[in-house]
Amino acid sequence: MTENIAITWRRIPERYRLAGSQCTSCKTKFFPPRKLCPDCRRKGKIESCGFSGKGKIYSFSEVHSAPAGLELEIPYVLAIVQLEEGPKLTAQVADCHGCDVQVGAPVEAVFRKIRSDDPEGLLHYGYKFRLVK
Amino acid sequence: MNSTGIVGFGAYVPPYRIKTEEIARVWGEEPQRIVKGLGVQEKSVPGLDEDAASLAVEAARNALSVARLDGSRVQAVYVGSESHPYAVKPTATMVAEAIGATPEVMAADLEFACKAGTAGLQIGMGLVASNMAEYVLAIGSDTSQGRPGDALEYTAAAGAAAFLVGRQKEQIVAKLEQTCSFTTDTPDFWRRQHAEFPSHGGRFTGEPAYFRHVMGATQALFEKTGMKASDFDYFVFHQPNGKFPLEAAKKMEIDVEKVKPGLLTPIIGNTYSAASPLGLCAVLDIAKPGQNICLTSFGSGAGSDAFWLQTTDLLPKARVRATHNLAWYVGRKQYLDYAMYAKYRRKLKSL
Structure with missing residues (x-):
């Protein structure tokens, strides 16, 4: 599976450093970044933010x-992570097995290689999370 | 030279380890002979989702937290490695993007076997001292490979160390007092284009390569600064194995106890471009204010960069700001057997 280069490039800020957005009116933070606040609509102004x-x-x-592309990594843990600023996102939990993970366990974001377009294609990087012990 | 110094430093070592005896078992070698001969008990192994770029990013983020600096303030990023993920496409752009330093930032990848990280540190000193940049990030990062069954396989490891160079007195944790290099064309170790594993000159990597250059650069630093061995509290030398740095110290009549705090190869292996930089991180994690450190790297090919650093009063408070310090990374371990190691390092041809 090969992702379109333009799509990969466009998503680099959010994938590399969790670049999101927030509504200046209701202060809700969004990840992935939204261009319009679903609650405040035109009354809200969107600005970029970090996590x-x-x-x-x-x-x-x-x-x-x-x-395809992740066969070597099985078994691996895929989680819905709730960021302390609110948004939930789906990501791999690195360096662990399912038996190490519990609902509610604290995690921190890490930068990892996500996939490679074999054999001569692009390498894709982004966020995963790591259990904080 | 205008004063420059380290304002932040950060380390990263992957969680996986393989013991020397496990590698020796596979190749029918006598484990204790190898452990004793190399002075290396185990080495770090990168995970399947790790490479020199991901290692560099985590080390860089730790350096930024020590400096309490936003990545957007960094004006130059240099990543030294002999295992850049791409043959053509910079690692430095990935690191710069991941810390939020883009787009107005100088960036380039460096390559000089195991001393590409300290080459970045010298470039950083130059840019900061000449007011061309306010903050420069210099990183050494490697996921080195050794040919299966080769002596290098016992030591070729993975790690990264990052240093933020700046000039503000109220931020400097270790002053970069002076640097000099000792460089010759010495073919002791190389990897040709498209070759998967490096080749080396066996015993030739010792006297004419490692010792000549490490000692040459260190002696040159002594001459340039008027300092002598007894003036330094710590020495960090490049550490391809656990023995060379101690031998180099003995040859220069340096107390080996001053070398041991920065000697990590016995427990994490040779992290190549990160080896002496990680040794410096280990020393900065324990040094007291006002102590003098000599750092001398070595890169095959060959050359050594020597530095005189002096710690400041700000160091103790700054180092605790790292999200995770070197001791944390070294202390967490997941052991691999050789089969898993072969998979993780993709040594099986079908992978």
């Missing part, structure tokens, strides 16, 4: 049947 990378495991699953 601390700290959060908690909201839910998780151990993947044993991986999509």
Whole structure:
């Protein structure tokens, strides 16, 4: 599976450093970044914002049947992480097995290689999370 | 030279380890002979999702937290490595983007075997001293490879160290007092284009390569600064194994106890471009204010960069600001057997 280069490039800020957005009117933070606040609509103004990378495991699953490109990594943990600023996102939990993970466990964002377009294609990087012990 | 110094430093070592005896078992070598011969008990191994770029980013982020600096303030990023993920496409752009330093930032990848990280530090000193940049990030990062069964396989490891160079007195944790280099064309170790593993000159990597250059640069630093061995509290030398740095110290009549705090190869292996920089991180994590440190790297090919650093009063308060320090990374371990190691390092041809 090869992702369109323009799509990869466009998403680099959010993938590399969790660049999001927030509504200046209701202060809600969004990840991935939104261009319009669904509550304040035209009354709200959107500006870019960052996240601390700290959060908690909201839910998780151990993947044993991986999509193309991730076969070597099984079994790996895929989780919904709730960032301390509010938004939830889906990401891999690095350096661990399913038995190490619990709902509510604190995590921190790390920068990892996500996938490579074999054999001569692009390398894709982005966020994963790591359990904070 | 206008004064420059380290305002932030950060380390990263992957969580995986393989013991020397496990590698020796596979190749039918006598484990204790190898452990004793190299002075290396185990080495770090990068995860499947790690490479020199990801290692560099985590070290850089730690350096930024020590300096309490936003990445957008960094005006130049240099990443030294012999295992850049791409043959053509910079690692430095990925690091710059990940810390938020883009787009108005100078950036380039450096390559000089194991001393590309300290080459970045020298460039940083130059840019900051000449007012061309306010803050420069110099990183040494490697996920080095050794040919299966080769002596290098026991030591080729992974790690990264990052240093933020600046000039503000109220931020400097270690003054970069002086630097000099010792460089010759010495073919002791190389990797040709498209070759998966490096080749080396065996014993030739010792006297004419490592020792000549490390000692040459260190002696040159002594001459340039008027300092002598007894004036330094710590020495950090490049550490391809656990023995060379101690031998170099003995040859220069340096107390080996001043070398040991910065000697990490026995427990994490040779992290190549990160080896002596990580040694410096280890020393900065324990040094008291006002102490003198001599750092001498070595890169095959060959050359050494020597530095005189002096710690400041700000160091103790600054170092605790790292999200994770070197001791944290060194202390967490997941051991791999050789089969898993072969998979993680993609040594099986089918991977």
